[in-house]
Amino acid sequence: MITDITIGQFFPAESVIHRLDPRTKILLVLVYVVVVFFVKSFVGYMVLALFVISCCAMARVPVRFILRGLKPIMFFILITALFNLFLTSGGVIIFHWWIFTITDEGLRFAVFMVLRLLFLIMGTSLLTLTTSPILLTDGMERLLSPFGKIGVPAHEISMMMTIALRFIPTLLEETDKIIKAQSARGADFDSGNLVRRAKAMVPILIPLFISSFRRADELATAMECRCYRGGKNRTRLNKLEYGRRDAFAWLIFAVFTAAVFATNFLFAF
Amino acid sequence: MGTDDIIKIENLNFSYSNSETGKTTEVLRNINLNVRRGEFVAVLGHNGSGKSTLAKLMNAILTPTSGRVLADGIDTADEDRLFDIRSRVGMVFQNPDNQIVTTIVEEDVAFAPENMGVPPAEIRKRVDYALKTVGMYEFRRSEPHHLSGGQKQRVAIAGVLAMMPDVIVLDEPTAMLDPSGRREIINTVSRLNREEGMTVILITHYMDEAVRADRVVVISDGQIVRDASPREVFSQVDELKKIGLDVPQATELAYLLSKDGFDIKTDVLNAEECTSEIERLMTQARK
Numbered sequence: 001m002i003t004d005i006t007i008g009q010f011f012p013a014e015s016v017i018h019r020l021d022p023r024t025k026i027l028l029v030l031v032y033v034v035v036v037f038f039v040k041s042f043v044g045y046m047v048l049a050l051f052v053i054s055c056c057a058m059a060r061v062p063v064r065f066i067l068r069g070l071k072p073i074m075f076f077i078l079i080t081a082l083f084n085l086f087l088t089s090g091g092v093i094i095f096h097w098w099i100f101t102i103t104d105e106g107l108r109f110a111v112f113m114v115l116r117l118l119f120l121i122m123g124t125s126l127l128t129l130t131t132s133p134i135l136l137t138d139g140m141e142r143l144l145s146p147f148g149k150i151g152v153p154a155h156e157i158s159m160m161m162t163i164a165l166r167f168i169p170t171l172l173e174e175t176d177k178i179i180k181a182q183s184a185r186g187a188d189f190d191s192g193n194l195v196r197r198a199k200a201m202v203p204i205l206i207p208l209f210i211s212s213f214r215r216a217d218e219l220a221t222a223m224e225c226r227c228y229r230g231g232k233n234r235t236r237l238n239k240l241e242y243g244r245r246d247a248f249a250w251l252i253f254a255v256f257t258a259a260v261f262a263t264n265f266l267f268a269f
Numbered sequence: 270m271g272t273d274d275i276i277k278i279e280n281l282n283f284s285y286s287n288s289e290t291g292k293t294t295e296v297l298r299n300i301n302l303n304v305r306r307g308e309f310v311a312v313l314g315h316n317g318s319g320k321s322t323l324a325k326l327m328n329a330i331l332t333p334t335s336g337r338v339l340a341d342g343i344d345t346a347d348e349d350r351l352f353d354i355r356s357r358v359g360m361v362f363q364n365p366d367n368q369i370v371t372t373i374v375e376e377d378v379a380f381a382p383e384n385m386g387v388p389p390a391e392i393r394k395r396v397d398y399a400l401k402t403v404g405m406y407e408f409r410r411s412e413p414h415h416l417s418g419g420q421k422q423r424v425a426i427a428g429v430l431a432m433m434p435d436v437i438v439l440d441e442p443t444a445m446l447d448p449s450g451r452r453e454i455i456n457t458v459s460r461l462n463r464e465e466g467m468t469v470i471l472i473t474h475y476m477d478e479a480v481r482a483d484r485v486v487v488i489s490d491g492q493i494v495r496d497a498s499p500r501e502v503f504s505q506v507d508e509l510k511k512i513g514l515d516v517p518q519a520t521e522l523a524y525l526l527s528k529d530g531f532d533i534k535t536d537v538l539n540a541e542e543c544t545s546e547i548e549r550l551m552t553q554a555r556k
Contacts, residue, residue: 166369170366235388235389237392238376239389
């Protein structure tokens with residue numbers, strides 16, 4: 001289950017998209033999310049699809065790989081679609097049975113909603129798939145640093161994210177160990193109703209919490225020993241630098257955005 | 270270059286009081302210890318002897334209750350010079366997982382110089398040097414959780430080396446490793462001392478790790494009970510046993526043989542020395 005989720009996963013490859021500055025990618029994704037909400041016609045969605053698919057191709061990430069990542073959230077997309085399908089009023093009724101009514105407006109809304117969610121997830125997962133976690137947090141830190149003046153702790157946020165990412169595999173391993181240790185002592189995690197199963201998690205979570213606190217304490221000491229004193233006067237091994245390709249990416253994106261808005265005016269369907 | 274003694278501990282006492290019971294516990298009593306530049310010192314003691322506390326006093330994680338600790342001539346009680354002290358006295362801890370900060374090996378090794386504000390080009394040089402010295406250069410782009418315990422601990426040592434410290438203090442660096450990981454670390458550490466001239470203070474309770482040192486300091490019950498060469502320290506098997514410490518297996522064998530009346534040297538330190546002694550005995554017996 002955990003390995004199924006491709007959102008937030010990094011897909012290492014050599015590509016133009018991988019080499020883009022993380023700041024460019026983060027900002028582009030933010031704008032992309034807004035643009036997706038402005039698409040109002042099927043032709044617009046076709047432009048969107050073309051854009052996303054060609055981005056995947058450029059990033060050398062198989063579209064299949066992204067689609068597989070959609071599986072765990074398919075359920076939510078389906079629910080959203082059903083709600084839109086049955087609960088939208090207005091338009092011509094095309095289907096009616098008992099309390100269920102489908103109008104052409106509802107159908108249109110439902111399909112749009114599904115497409116919108118799909119493209120949102122595909123676009124945003126392209127960011128994490130093509131940007132290593134360390135570059136991602138670096139990019140965030142640099143983008144947030146101008147807000148330091150109004151009290152946004154940019155360095156601290158990125159350090160927290162880095163440490164969190166660093167410790168995910170360590171804690172997963174530890175959880176596995178604790179589960180085995182508790183099973184060996186006769187703990188049962190797989191039977192009973194939901195409440196029972198939730199209760200069975202307590203003997204896993206408590207040791208995990210205690211050990212996390214101990215780890216945090218040791219890590220803090222180790223960081224102090226290595227002269228850590230916050231973001232002040234800190235230099236970086238790998239500095240982020242904008243290149244020509246970043247400007248080029250913005251240009252392409254501008255063309256794409258213009259195309260999307262044009263479809264809104266040109267096509268009613 | 271500062272003084273000749275990189276670490277100077279004078280009349281050190283350390284105690285802490287339990288906030289709940291109000292009781293004061295004495296951990297270290299009247300410690301005097303000097304470590305010269307380039308020396309490899311092993312600090313031996315069993316659990317609760319105060320040896321880890323002693324390590325933490327060397328780079329100002331803890332400060333003495335009385336007496337003083339000088340790191341390269343700087344008093345560790347001087348809070349204004351905390352970072353000078355910490356960049357001179359590098360510290361490696363027991364659990365490699367809890368001292369690696371970032372998700373890529375070379376980024377982690379760069380952590381300390383980054384904190385110190387070293388320019389990027391110089392950081393790159395230091396990172397490459399440190400990783401090559403511990404033999405982890407080809408893993409520079411790896412993620413720490415894909416490495417073995419010994420490899421992770423070598424990365425942790427590289428992370429400290431990148432600070433260009435004057436001395437490295439290792440607080441039981443092998444306690445959580447398997448035998449091959451332990452060997453990796455001890456080889457790395459003694460090579461650091463021999464080839465790079467790094468001053469090393471190795472805190473351990475494994476006797477065979479202490480054998481490689483120039484000097485062994487034995488701590489028991491918060492006091493230094495022995496401070497001599499490994500050969501001198503380990504030849505006194507009875508004394509070590511009295512304070513709850515073991516001796517290397519080879520030394521133990523020689524000791525038991527001599528107790529049984531064999532004319533064997535008891536200051537052997539490793540298997541080779543022991544076998545040659547036994548060979549000598551056997552050829553003598555044949556004559």
